[in-house]
Amino acid sequence: MDWYQKVFELIDMRSFSNLWYWIALAVLWSSASHWVIGVPFDMVTRARRKGGQAVEDLDLIVSINVNRLLYISETAGAGLIGTSAFLLSTLAVLAFYYNVEFAQALIFLLAPMTLVFQLSLRTARRIRAEGIAGPALWRRLMLHRMMVQGIGVVSIFVTSLYGMWQNLHIGVFG
Incomplete structure (x- = not known):
């Protein structure tokens, strides 16, 4: 058996x-x-449970990460948007025009994550603008998490439907 054949059996390119x-x-x-x-x-x-030092630690690390995210968006935002748009549109053309299954799989992974990144930037801007801390910060982070989980549920559902359709289509017609 050829080495390449073994590798491609282990890493099935039909995603x-x-x-x-x-x-x-x-x-x-x-x-x-x-x-x-x-x-x-x-x-x-x-x-939320312990208070005290845990609240101070959370406020500090959220502040650091908010500043980090907003700095990245302010300094490299246009480049990130352009690069992301180029990569996603290239993947979309490969996936749905040329019918490359690996590109389809990557689209279903990366496209929803762009929504999550945008949501994270929006939440970070809101935290900084409103100066949110303490219990209000906990609520904002919990809301953000629920929205990310909602995007994840929809994404996994759509991906599984498309994946099942793809497997049935290839199994019946391929």
């Missing part, structure tokens, strides 16, 4: 029939809902 793709999708959304604006969500729950 939607590959277990590793679905594991990556689950890890991606699990991480996205755990890291709220770059802050681990367990810090939010700890601050």
